[in-house]
Amino acid sequence: xxxxxxxxxxxxxxxxxxxxxxxxxxxxxxxxxxxxxxxxxxxxxxxxxxxxxxxxxxxxxxxxxxxxxxxxxxxxxxxxxxxxxxxxxxxxxxxxxxxxxxxxxxxxxxxxxxx
Amino acid sequence: xxxxxxxxxxxxxxxxxxxxxxxxxxxxxxxxxxxxxxxxxxxxxxxxxxxxxxxxxxxxxxxxxxxxxxxxxxxxxxxxxxxxxxxxxxxxxxxxxxxxxxxxxxxxxxxxxxxxxxxxx
Numbered sequence: 307x308x309x310x311x312x313x314x315x316x317x318x319x320x321x322x323x324x325x326x327x328x329x330x331x332x333x334x335x336x337x338x339x340x341x342x343x344x345x346x347x348x349x350x351x352x353x354x355x356x357x358x359x360x361x362x363x364x365x366x367x368x369x370x371x372x373x374x375x376x377x378x379x380x381x382x383x384x385x386x387x388x389x390x391x392x393x394x395x396x397x398x399x400x401x402x403x404x405x406x407x408x409x410x411x412x413x414x415x416x417x418x419x420x421x
Numbered sequence: 422x423x424x425x426x427x428x429x430x431x432x433x434x435x436x437x438x439x440x441x442x443x444x445x446x447x448x449x450x451x452x453x454x455x456x457x458x459x460x461x462x463x464x465x466x467x468x469x470x471x472x473x474x475x476x477x478x479x480x481x482x483x484x485x486x487x488x489x490x491x492x493x494x495x496x497x498x499x500x501x502x503x504x505x506x507x508x509x510x511x512x513x514x515x516x517x518x519x520x521x522x523x524x525x526x527x528x529x530x531x532x533x534x535x536x537x538x539x540x541x542x
Contacts, residue, residue, distance in 0.1 A: 340429065344477075375470060375474060375506060395437070
């Protein structure tokens with residue numbers, strides 16, 4: 307069962323510009339599951355898990371491309387996404403309502419109600 | 422829900438695994454470690470690679486490197502790899518220079534040799 311955190315979006319715009327982000331603070335999102343080769347910043351322990359967008363950080367070059375001497379374009383929206391310990395660790399969570407924030411690029415996220 | 426299998430998880434992506442004993446010892450950085458740090462900053466500022474490339478090459482070294490090399494040893498290996506990939510120098514040029522440096526003497530002081538400024542005179 308998904309346990310979602312409370313989020314309050316920061317009262318200021320993203321510190322870096324964004325050309326239009328797919329998700330907004332408060333949206334429920336799921337981290338895409340599974341593995342891929344190469345350099346990725348999306349931590350394994352969050353893949354397949356559901357949280358809420360806490361804020362939009364702005365658009366940034368894609369590190370998965372930058373890692374191989376490519377230009378990293380087009381820039382992609384980066385989010386801070388919040389997860390509850392109950393969601394990430396299930397029964398093993400020591401304090402179920404504690405949360406963890408992770409910065410995750412848009413292409414790793416999908417709406418929580420996606421099939 | 423921890424429904425992820427371990428299938429496809431790469432060795433460096435260790436968040437959430439049992440950490441074991443944490444080494445809390447601290448040490449001052451050696452001169453060569455500071456130089457590796459400076460080299461990273463200089464060469465990435467010149468556009469040869471980014472911190473993502475630094476991390477990628479370290480990840481590709483595999484778990485064994487994490488156990489057998491210290492932090493800045495992994496850095497210098499990765500910086501070297503990235504500089505070769507981006508044509509800062511060739512492997513042949515690197516080997517030639519390594520031989521020159523080794524020939525100066527066995528200690529760090531000797532291996533440093535005269536600075537670039539003196540050498541240019």
